[in-house]
Amino acid sequence: MSPKASGSPAVELDVGGRTVRVSNPDRVYFSERGETKLDLVRYYESVGDGIVRALRERPCMLHRFPDGVDGAKVHQKRLPRGAPDWVETVQIFFPRWSRTADELCVTELADVVWAVQMSTVEFHPWNTRRADTERPDEWRIDLDPMPDCDFATVRRVAHVVHEVLDELGVVGYPKTSGGSGLHVYVRIEPRWGFADVRRAALAFAHEVERRVPDLVTTTWWRKDRDPRKLFVDYNQNARDHTIASAYSVRGTPRGVVSTPIRWDEVDDVEPRDLTIATVPARFAELGELHAAIDDVAHSIEPLLEWADRDGVEVPDADEPSA
Structure with a gap:
């Protein structure tokens, strides 16, 4: 998944056979250590199996930070404009406002990377799937x-x-x-x-x-x-x-991750140490701890x-x- 120069500040990534263009890859998103938008993409690629399992087929609200996590946060129910035709959605009705919204419905890692391209940091899925959005699983x-x-x-x-x-x-x-x-x-x-x-x-x-x-x-x-x-x-x-999914990064300057753990880790885990800088190696060593969910x-x-x-x-x- 090596980036290919595109003649502009953007890079193009091959994500599972999909081409995803990432603009402003050097924009700093996490101020504590200076990690960039491209670093965030690389993080989500490194935990791909986990984040896709956590989001698969679920309506998903996005928390977007166009200027990095020290800037304003946008709570996005509707799919952002400009989505490729392969990005899938599910329509949700909101009785309180008598409106519908087509929300992101992740089916592959490229969907996640495209959402990051659209400045998404946090993924907040429903506890239902699109086959029946009114019955939680x-x-x-x-x-x-x-x-x-x-x-x-x-x-x-x-x-x-x-x-x-x-x-x-x-x-x-x-x-x-x-x-x-x-x-x-x-x-x-x-x-x-x-x-x-x-x-x-x-x-x-x-x-x-x-x-x-x-x-x-x-x-x-x-x-x-x-x-x-x-x-x-x-x-x-x-x-x-909704709450942040497993493997979702949180919008903090440190880039802390909502990270699956084993029950025998409860007494020792230090949540603030689980970040986009440390979780990839942990994932490579331990695998997807929610794989059997x-x-x-x-x-x-x-x-x-x-x-x-x-x-x-x-x-x-x-x-x-x-």
Whole structure:
């Protein structure tokens, strides 16, 4: 995939047989170490199998930074103009605005590289696929520490999450968030709508809170949460709520990556050390840690039974928690 000079500041890359033109390849995107737009492309190429697996067939919102991550961020639902005819989309309806949008639907690595050419740094996919965008096949457990909650607490709660998943016979795939928390993804059967998946996620969060009430909160309103606790954010399973995918770079000057980890790494991982400079070598050594995520899809019926037992009522997803 060596670049070929094009007689301009741009370079042309061969990505899986597709030619992708990258303009302004030397533009600095990450100010801490001076990594460029082309460095970002090279990062995504290095984790190609992983990023494509994380995004494949999913509606995807793009977080674009036309002037690098120290500049303005653009939240892009619609596919940017000028896409090649091989870039695929899926149409999504947004009831709140009574509008539709054709969102990027990644099927190959060239789609990712083209999105980077359009100044995308972060990829935020839905937890559904285009075959049925209203029935999630991914349950997302977001361990979101409040301002005075340290990462040691995140580690402890992650172990409790793992314990509960094991008791359910469910396989969870952890990753760093690229920020201050951790995420755990679970493949589920695409039999339920967003409301049921979110209710199941809240029932699970309540069980984690029950086991470590001194560490965890499920309180909906941010102003009412203990700032020393960790919020298990079940709302990430609501319709049109997205979080950065596995292998997505985050828009920080350091170029931190939301990185898959093993469960036995939870006690030692330092999320800020997982960057576009370090993750490629890690990926080459360990491979794609989420490679088996699609092998088994789990039922959420046990969680819905918990929700019925406990009388779980889920707040309105359109009502902000802060």
